[in-house]
Amino acid sequence: MLRCFIWFLAFLLLNSCTSSEQKVKQLMQLTSKSDWLNSQTLVNCTVQSNNTANILVIKQYAGLVNAGIDLSLLTPSSFEINGKKIKMIVPTAKINTIYPDVIQPIRDSTTEVKNQKERRIQPEEIVNIIKINIDSISILHQTEQKAVILLQQLLKNYGYTSISIRFTNNKTQNKL
Amino acid sequence: MRTYKKLVLWGLIILLSYLFWSKTGVLTSDVTIFSSFDILPTKEELIQQTRNVSTAVAVDAYDTFIFDTTLNKIIVQTNSQKDNSILSNVVKIHAKTSAAVPLKQLNIFQVTINEDSVAVKLPEPQIITVQIDSAFSIQENSLKRKHLQLSNKINTTLELVIRQRILERDIYSIANNQCKNILGNYYKLLGFKKVYFN
Numbered sequence: 504m505l506r507c508f509i510w511f512l513a514f515l516l517l518n519s520c521t522s523s524e525q526k527v528k529q530l531m532q533l534t535s536k537s538d539w540l541n542s543q544t545l546v547n548c549t550v551q552s553n554n555t556a557n558i559l560v561i562k563q564y565a566g567l568v569n570a571g572i573d574l575s576l577l578t579p580s581s582f583e584i585n586g587k588k589i590k591m592i593v594p595t596a597k598i599n600t601i602y603p604d605v606i607q608p609i610r611d612s613t614t615e616v617k618n619q620k621e622r623r624i625q626p627e628e629i630v631n632i633i634k635i636n637i638d639s640i641s642i643l644h645q646t647e648q649k650a651v652i653l654l655q656q657l658l659k660n661y662g663y664t665s666i667s668i669r670f671t672n673n674k675t676q677n678k679l
Numbered sequence: 680m681r682t683y684k685k686l687v688l689w690g691l692i693i694l695l696s697y698l699f700w701s702k703t704g705v706l707t708s709d710v711t712i713f714s715s716f717d718i719l720p721t722k723e724e725l726i727q728q729t730r731n732v733s734t735a736v737a738v739d740a741y742d743t744f745i746f747d748t749t750l751n752k753i754i755v756q757t758n759s760q761k762d763n764s765i766l767s768n769v770v771k772i773h774a775k776t777s778a779a780v781p782l783k784q785l786n787i788f789q790v791t792i793n794e795d796s797v798a799v800k801l802p803e804p805q806i807i808t809v810q811i812d813s814a815f816s817i818q819e820n821s822l823k824r825k826h827l828q829l830s831n832k833i834n835t836t837l838e839l840v841i842r843q844r845i846l847e848r849d850i851y852s853i854a855n856n857q858c859k860n861i862l863g864n865y866y867k868l869l870g871f872k873k874v875y876f877n
Binding site for chain 2: 536539548567636650652
């Protein structure tokens with residue numbers, strides 16, 4: 504009888520491990536949608552300066568900034584599940600790509616000064632100027648906030664009532 | 680006596696297993712944790728969930744430009760000498776705008792669920808907010824800059840200008856694509872195999 508009891512306890516232990524692993528395995532399907540939490544931001548930058556002739560020079564650059572959270576970096580250790588409670592550690596948002604707007608003409612006051620001489624600006628130059636001038640902290644913060652809304656809603660749908668999402672920079676973003 | 684011991688032992692086993700399974704979430708999870716990947720939400724539930732994530736599909740636009748408050752227009756081309764009298768009314772504006780598909784307007788007639796596929800007719804995107812973050816005189820040194828209080832008339836003109844500028848950059852199309860990407864993936868994670876947007 505005692506032997507039977509020990510076997511039963513071992514079965515329970517095994518069963519609990521399997522169910523927890525199963526939940527994590529199911530949640531890991533999030534990683535297959537690695538670009539799901541990407542967010543686009545339009546950026547219009549204006550750079551003003553004075554040239555040697557003391558002429559006000561105004562240049563405008565535009566582009567589309569793609570920031571997002573790379574869910575492919577999630578691992579089983581990113582999830583801590585205890586019944587209906589879940590703690591999730593998500594990679595921080597990062598700027599993936601900056602698409603320069605090369606179709607729109609670059610409005611550059613120096614073109615007027617130089618007798619309408621056309622000045623061609625390389626896409627790399629636009630990207631560099633946007634990189635310097637954008638408020639990347641705001642963009643990344645917005646991206647993370649949006650990700651929290653989506654992940655919380657999804658996890659709620661999966662049956663979790665207590666959801667804590669933390670980014671890898673150790674800042675707890677939200678708790679339900 | 681032996682039968683009594685057996686009964687107590689089995690009772691203990693049942694009690695332990697109940698406590699163990701409820702702790703691990705097998706009994707208390709209302710089946711949703713295990714079955715949510717298989718049981719699809721109803722149309723009403725899907726609409727509610729879509730409304731809840733409406734703020735997450737917005738596209739932001741950060742805009743800076745030089746504006747002449749006397750002429751009421753953007754300066755994009757100037758070869759004027761740096762003259763204090765000319766530049767005194769010229770300000771640099773920083774603005775933030777958001778546009779999104781208004782998912783809160785989604786109603787029951789715009790969603791069709793057929794077995795494991797869902798079709799959604801998305802509302803037209805719209806500009807949600809236009810916000811002037813700061814206005815500085817371009818004459819002032821960056822360290823001494825003070826935010827300028829603009830008149831209501833100038834603010835109104837600026838809002839129209841900002842709207843026009845982001846519309847020129849095709850923000851509606853970007854907002855539409857972002858909404859489709861996020862919702863499409865979200866619905867698939869809910870268990871729908873096929874997602875269509877009209």
